[in-house]
Amino acid sequence: MFENKERSDIDNLGEFGLIDHLTKNIQLTQPTTTKGVGDDAAVLDFSDKKTLISTDLLLEGIHFDLAYTPLKHLGFKAIQVNLSDIYAMNGTASQVTVSLGLSSKFPIEAVEELYEGMLLACKQYNVDIVGGDTSASKQGLVISVTSIGYAAEKDITYRHTAQEGDLICVSGDLGAAYVGLQLLEREKQIFLENPQIQPDLEGKDYIIERQLKPEARQDIIFLLKELAIKPTSMIDVSDGLSSELIHICTKSNKGCNLYEEKIPLDPMTYDTARSFNLDPAVCALSGGEDYELLFTIKQGDYDKIKANPDITVIGHITEPEAGMNLISRSGNVHALKAQGWNAFK
């Protein structure tokens, strides 16, 4: 992957050298950051706000494939998937810590690319990198990100607080990241069988980007504030719509009716799924990695969002006895199943 590029060995720099090298471009911009990288711990000041913490582990060969993942995108994505969790609490993401496990064969230029993507994501989302750990790895690239944010107590949205009659809403569209992955995997197979054939991804930018470079929906948090809507519950869509909605219903002890025909699908997602003989709705329900926000709102808030192209109402919350139902296009009622992505399968 790096054969045409300049290579510098990490072991020449050593652990501290590498940390200094990577962190010298970090500029702290957040008023809540009192002290960033360079001490035993970062010091943050959220005054009267609650502190929000979330963490994700990304492992080579499980969560990403370096054969088709540009490192800059990977860095960007590693930050985004973490910030998404803070937004899903209706919070402001303000800091991250970044731990990297790196093969000593990994050239510094590659680590720089990865870190560049992380810094770009942080800049774009107003987040400081305030700490981390860097180590050699015998087991491929390891990325662990912890995101930190804050929110006033009254603004925090949990998963367990959906109420009967609430409308189920989702931002953006679903299934694209999964279909994009199928496309990348297919092209990888073709390339492995015949390295002369160039990957054919033309015109597929949107779904490829949804997989490689997802953007956490901070804008939806801003929008909801603007519209004066506090969701009654919220979660981000990392494992697929079905799995996330089941989380909300289970934790809230409620049922739901989800309407297949309402699930927002991009036309490219739809067509590409079809070309793979995949049911586009299943890609949305079980695909995952969309990093959209799934949330419930009071019926009284419907007028505030009904004209908004970024938010789609896809169902409603019911009493628990009614169960969690998917209503198909033909009107059949199916029990909603969590076929979310399982790294252990």
Next chain:
Amino acid sequence: MFENKERSDIDNLGEFGLIDHLTKNIQLTQPTTTKGVGDDAAVLDFSDKKTLISTDLLLEGIHFDLAYTPLKHLGFKAIQVNLSDIYAMNGTASQVTVSLGLSSKFPIEAVEELYEGMLLACKQYNVDIVGGDTSASKQGLVISVTSIGYAAEKDITYRHTAQEGDLICVSGDLGAAYVGLQLLEREKQIFLENPQIQPDLEGKDYIIERQLKPEARQDIIFLLKELAIKPTSMIDVSDGLSSELIHICTKSNKGCNLYEEKIPLDPMTYDTARSFNLDPAVCALSGGEDYELLFTIKQGDYDKIKANPDITVIGHITEPEAGMNLISRSGNVHALKAQGWNAFK
């Protein structure tokens, strides 16, 4: 390692099943924990205190060797090394997040042991597990822990605030963890060459425990409060005394005189180092993993600590022009060198 034990496959449980299984025994005890495991992010309440965050990555084959590391100890240690960073800020550790990358071949009983050690460490140190991530790993065991704590602004001790004339102090004794590691490595080699020979670790409990089951020095933080001492700077000894003292001096823009004869060594450390033809002082200076606290205090505080067996004065801070010096037993002056542990070598 697990051949005589019951084995249950992780992939039968799946990711959510495993998380539920592991986290069902978590009891939240900290008043600062508003919401723990089970939502997109944990919610913490530090009211008017500063939030402290630190993170460490532990990788199989780099930071630990499962050939001689009991998983319960490993879990305990993974938490301790992180809490140590919060104590090094003179803070109260209150929460951790724990991410695990696990081979699907790893039986659930093994994960349970690991988690049991983590829960034990948390219980003993009054810390809540409030989140994490669990994933399959294609190679070895990956452990990423983020520790969270708090402190009043006036209590926080940084690395960059040592002053000329301050006394350099260290808690406990040094070098034992490194010597313990040499012992474990030797016995592993003997075992690999002849599996009939049982490991000979008799009477070496102290140094073995210092390696396998270190205890972060929360007690020193309590003691310093009791003695009404606020260190002028502080760091924990993870990479070796030499490396840590250089951090303090460099960040404070100061020099130091460190007296070799003052470095606290346990007699077992001393004797065992000698039996390996190692210089015991070098084990303390460059060995690392002691998780003691290295700190500076004003000379005026000397009387408060001079009779305390848990704290040793090992030198003093000088003007930067004097350099960072190690004064040997024979009175020779050497420049202090950071030969701290480097995972990339």
